[in-house]
Amino acid sequence: xxxxxxxxxxxxxxxxxxxxxxxxxxxxxxxxxxxxxxxxxxxxxxxxxxxxxxxxxxxxxxxxxxxxxxxxxxxxxxxxxxxxxxxxxxxxxxxxxxxxxxxxxxxxxxxxxxxxxxxxxxxxxxxxxxxxxxxxxxxxxxxxxxxxxxxxxxxxxxxxxxxxxxxxxxxxxxxxxxxxxxxxxxx
Numbered sequence: 359x360x361x362x363x364x365x366x367x368x369x370x371x372x373x374x375x376x377x378x379x380x381x382x383x384x385x386x387x388x389x390x391x392x393x394x395x396x397x398x399x400x401x402x403x404x405x406x407x408x409x410x411x412x413x414x415x416x417x418x419x420x421x422x423x424x425x426x427x428x429x430x431x432x433x434x435x436x437x438x439x440x441x442x443x444x445x446x447x448x449x450x451x452x453x454x455x456x457x458x459x460x461x462x463x464x465x466x467x468x469x470x471x472x473x474x475x476x477x478x479x480x481x482x483x484x485x486x487x488x489x490x491x492x493x494x495x496x497x498x499x500x501x502x503x504x505x506x507x508x509x510x511x512x513x514x515x516x517x518x519x520x521x522x523x524x525x526x527x528x529x530x531x532x533x534x535x536x537x538x539x540x541x542x543x544x545x
Contacts, residue, residue, distance in 0.1 A: 366392070370519035373425035373527065374403065375433055377455075377464040377472075378413035380441065385448045385455045385464035386413060389425070389437025391520040399494050400478065406487040409441030414490065418477035419461035423469035427516040427529045432468075434527070460496040470503040470515040 371391040380386050388410040393403035401422065405411050414420060425433035432451035439447050448455065448464075455464040461474040474496040481489040497510075505511035518527045 365522070367522050369521075369523075370528070370530070371522060373433060373518050373520050375423040375425055375429075375436065375466065375469065376403070376405075376410055377421035377423065377466060378410050378419075379417065379463060380409065380413060380445065381416060384445060385466075386410060386441045387436040387448060387451075387453075387464075387466065388441070389433055391522070393422075396491050400491055401473070401475065401494060402489055402491050404487070404489050407485065408487075411487060412442075414477060417462055419458075419463045420475050420477075420492070421458055421461065421463045421465055421472050422475055423466055423472040424515065424517050425527075426468075426470065427518055429468050430518060430527055433518075458496075458498075465498065471497065471499040471510050473497050 372393060374390045374393050375387050376390055377385065377387050386409055388408055390403055390405065393401060396402040403422075405414075410420075432453060435451060436447060441447055444450070454467040456467070457463070458465045458472075458474045461476055463474065465472055473494050475492040476495055477490050478493045479491040481491065499510045503511055503514045505514075512530070513533055517530045519530055521528050
C-alpha cells in the first residue's frame, strides 16, 4: 500500500450541470462535482463564488442535470468558463433550453435526466461560497432513457464521473449486481 496526503478523492464524483437564470433572464450553467444525496428527497452541493451562486442568491430555484459522454466537451466548457466573464456561454455550447415546469430555472435539452430543485438551506455561507441543501421538486427524464419498468435506465445514459486524481472524466459502465440482494448469498 502507498500513502497519499489528504485529497478530495471521494469516488465516483458526479458531473453535475447546475442550471440557473442570470438577472436578465439569460440561461446559465456551471459544472460541479462536489455534490450528493442529503436525504430522501434532498441533495447537497458545495459551491464556490460563481455567477451561479449570484443567481441562486437572487432566486433559490435551479436544475441539476447529469453530464454524459456525448455532452462532455460542452459540460467541461461550462465548468472552465465563468458566466461573469462570458455571458453567452450557453449559446457557445449549442444547448437548447426551455423553462422547467416546476421551478424558475432552465432545462437543457441534451441531458437524459434533470432534477428540478429549490434551495432549502444554505450552510456555512461566506464570501467564497456555501453548501446548499436543496429539495428535489421534480425529476424529468427523456423517454428514450426509460427502462421497461418505466423508470430511468442509468445504463442507457452513458453518464460520466469526474476523476479528481488525474483530472479526467470516466464513463460509467454496465450493471454488475443487484443492491439489497446479492449480499444475501453471504447470510
